[in-house]
Amino acid sequence: xxxxxxxxxxxxxxxxxxxxxxxxxxxxxxxxxxxxxxxxxxxxxxxxxxxxxxxxxxxxxxxxxxxxxxxxxxxxxxxxxxxxxxxxxxxxxxxxxxxxxxxxxxxxx
Amino acid sequence: xxxxxxxxxxxxxxxxxxxxxxxxxxxxxxxxxxxxxxxxxxxxxxxxxxxxxxxxxxxxxxxxxxxxxxxxxxxxxxxxxxxxxxxxxxxxxxxxxxxxxxxxxxxxxxxxx
Numbered sequence: 001x002x003x004x005x006x007x008x009x010x011x012x013x014x015x016x017x018x019x020x021x022x023x024x025x026x027x028x029x030x031x032x033x034x035x036x037x038x039x040x041x042x043x044x045x046x047x048x049x050x051x052x053x054x055x056x057x058x059x060x061x062x063x064x065x066x067x068x069x070x071x072x073x074x075x076x077x078x079x080x081x082x083x084x085x086x087x088x089x090x091x092x093x094x095x096x097x098x099x100x101x102x103x104x105x106x107x108x109x
Numbered sequence: 110x111x112x113x114x115x116x117x118x119x120x121x122x123x124x125x126x127x128x129x130x131x132x133x134x135x136x137x138x139x140x141x142x143x144x145x146x147x148x149x150x151x152x153x154x155x156x157x158x159x160x161x162x163x164x165x166x167x168x169x170x171x172x173x174x175x176x177x178x179x180x181x182x183x184x185x186x187x188x189x190x191x192x193x194x195x196x197x198x199x200x201x202x203x204x205x206x207x208x209x210x211x212x213x214x215x216x217x218x219x220x221x222x
Contacts, residue, residue, distance in 0.1 A: 030208065031208045031209075033208075033209075033210065035211075037150075040216075041215055041216070042113075042199055042201075042213035042214050042215045042216050043152070043199070043211075043213045044213070045210050045211065045212070048208055048210055050208070086150060088152065090211075092208055092209045095164075095165075095209075096154055096157065096165055096209065097154070097209045097211055098154070099144075099151075099152040099153075101149065101150060101151050102150050102152075104150075
């Protein structure tokens with residue numbers, strides 16, 4: 001399958017805790033991207049990591065990429081109720097972006 | 110100042126009807142897309158246009174026909190709607206050289222009854 005597989009499918013945590021979501025894939029990629037989708041809204045781009053990068057940060061987000069294991073993780077630190085959303089990894093290889101099925105994150109106040 | 114706008118946001122229609130969803134982007138991007146998201150949130154690319162030219166056409170029934178009158182617009186026309194077409198349809202765009210970073214519209218919720 002070309003798409004990324006995300007784990008877990010659903011995650012429920014308390015505000016202030018960290019949330020980690022994982023994405024595994026099988027194909028070669030140029031880059032891997034993470035997107036957020038709030039309920040009833042479109043997807044919003046969070047971060048892009050290139051195949052020659054191992055780690056990127058953006059605010060409370062930290063993304064890692066291990067091309068030898070073909071896996072990536074998204075860490076959200078000090079989560080807030082407003083982080084409640086679905087998070088998708090997307091693989092860029094072969095000229096198009098292929099999305100996984102997402103992790104549904106629920107952050108309880 | 111909506112970047113990628115699509116209309117209508119909600120559409121309820123009967124089986125067999127023909128409907129269109131319009132999309133416009135004011136970002137100056139060269140590439141536009143249509144994605145379909147099913148009830149399990151699986152997001153699948155349908156079409157991609159680059160400067161009005163079709164570059165990606167996934168396995169989609171012929172009843173779905175995209176039209177790009179100019180690079181800022183990509184409309185989706187669906188003939189003979191079926192129950193299985195019920196989904197959320199997202200229009201999106203991306204700039205050249207962005208590594209395919211995609212900017213999504215807010216979605217069009219299509220319900221076929």
